[in-house]
Amino acid sequence: MNELFILGELMEEPQSGYDLRSALQAALGHHRKVSYGVIYPLLEKLEKEGFVEINNVEGNGKNKKITTITEKGKNRFFELMKMPVPGGAHNADIYLIKLDVMQHLALEEQIQLLDEFYQEQKYIIKNTQDVLKELEKENSKDHWYASKKFELRLQQANIAIQWTEKFKQELGKEW
Structure with a gap:
């Protein structure tokens, strides 16, 4: 996930580790903390694999490391973008990253x-509706509160569908 994001950001322009961390933090939101202890080792790994080049650049009397994507890195980016998004805990984050660099x-x-x-x-809508039907079978305070959380999930998925439909229409007009 982080590899995809970094390569996608570098498709735009060369960047520092600081800038990449800030961009990833902004993309994922405040609920996900992104540490430099994740970014810098990943940049080193990407450099060893030939996906990026890291160069020291001097500016304002400071030495700064700037990362640039290579042709091999661009190919890796497209490969990662074509991979299906796996189910699991980071599913939503991976979609956010892919949508951000698409x-x-x-x-x-x-x-x-x-x-x-x-x-x-x-x-998500189908699954949530099924859960809500099960919760309705037993009239209890716990089920009522649980159903409120699932109603929120349902509304979020419906809004995401509306957003997707609008985005596709805009793409059709744009291109």
Whole structure:
């Protein structure tokens, strides 16, 4: 997930580890803490694999390390973007990252990604509706409170579907 984000950000322009960490933190939101202890070792690993180059640049009397994506790194980025988003705890974060850097894909690939995201939201809606039906079977205070949380999840998925539909329409007009 972090590899995809870093390579996607570097598709835009060379950046420092500080800038990459800040961008990842902004993309994932305050609920996910991104440490330099994750970013810098990953940058070193990406450099060893030939996906990025790290160079010292002097400016304002300070030495700064700037990371640039290589052709091999660009190929890796496209490979990661084409991989299906796995189920699991970081599913939503991976979609956020892919949606954030999808402008580097061909239009049909962007639409395919939006379709996958749409289907994920449909799955969430179906699953949540099933849970809500089960909760309704027993009239208890606990089930009532639990149902409120699932109603929120349902509304979030419905909003994500509306957003996806609007985004696809805008892409159609843009291109």
